[in-house]
Amino acid sequence: MAGVNNQPNLRPLIDEQTEIQKLDLTWLKSVAAANRTKLDQTLADVAEASENVNAKHVATQQAVASAKAETAQAITDKQALTDAAVTAAKDALLADLLAKNTALMTELSDIKAKSDFDVKSIGKIQTESMAINHADLNGVIFSRSGKGAIVAIQGSHRNTVKVFADGVLVLDFNGVTSSDYNRDFMTGGGFEYIKYHKTIEVQATPEAASSYQFFLTDKKVY
Known part of the structure; x- marks a missing residue:
């Protein structure tokens, strides 16, 4: 029974172990608190970074x-400028x-007006003849204006023509x-004529003393 009555004193060991466990727990709490602080900071940093990312986005x-x-x-402006340039x-x-x-038509018209023609071939085309008293000149x-030929002019030798x-x-x-006396300024048989392509103008002075009439024959070309 001596072994039973003389049991070793375990209390100090238990107290020591308990103290060690308290120290370990305190350390763990400290570590946990530190980790929590780091976690909170990390979450804050993440939130700030996310906000910055969103703002940048x-x-x-x-x-x-x-x-x-x-x-x-810019494309619209350039297109407008391009359209304006193209239109201009x-x-x-x-x-x-x-x-x-216009210049070509004028030139062609002038060429057409000046194109030659045979006076004899217009014998049946409109002929205008006139007889005027000398006093009425x-x-x-x-x-x-037009094209044709004066084929006969006859009057007094007193006329200036x-x-x-x-x-x-x-x-x-x-x-x-x-x-x-009567004068043929041009013979009337078509052997003499004055051909014109654009305009013709005949001038004659009056002569009341003349007893003759003034005759003129014009053949028109159309």
């Missing part, structure tokens, strides 16, 4: 949208073509004051 989207709008406007070029080209066409007695074909003086006769 929003700013990026706004920048992209602004860039798209500016690009679209077309207008300039059209004006140039119209000017050239007064400067320009006949003029027209001028004929302008296409603006050029082609017949110039100064009247004389001697005795009056």
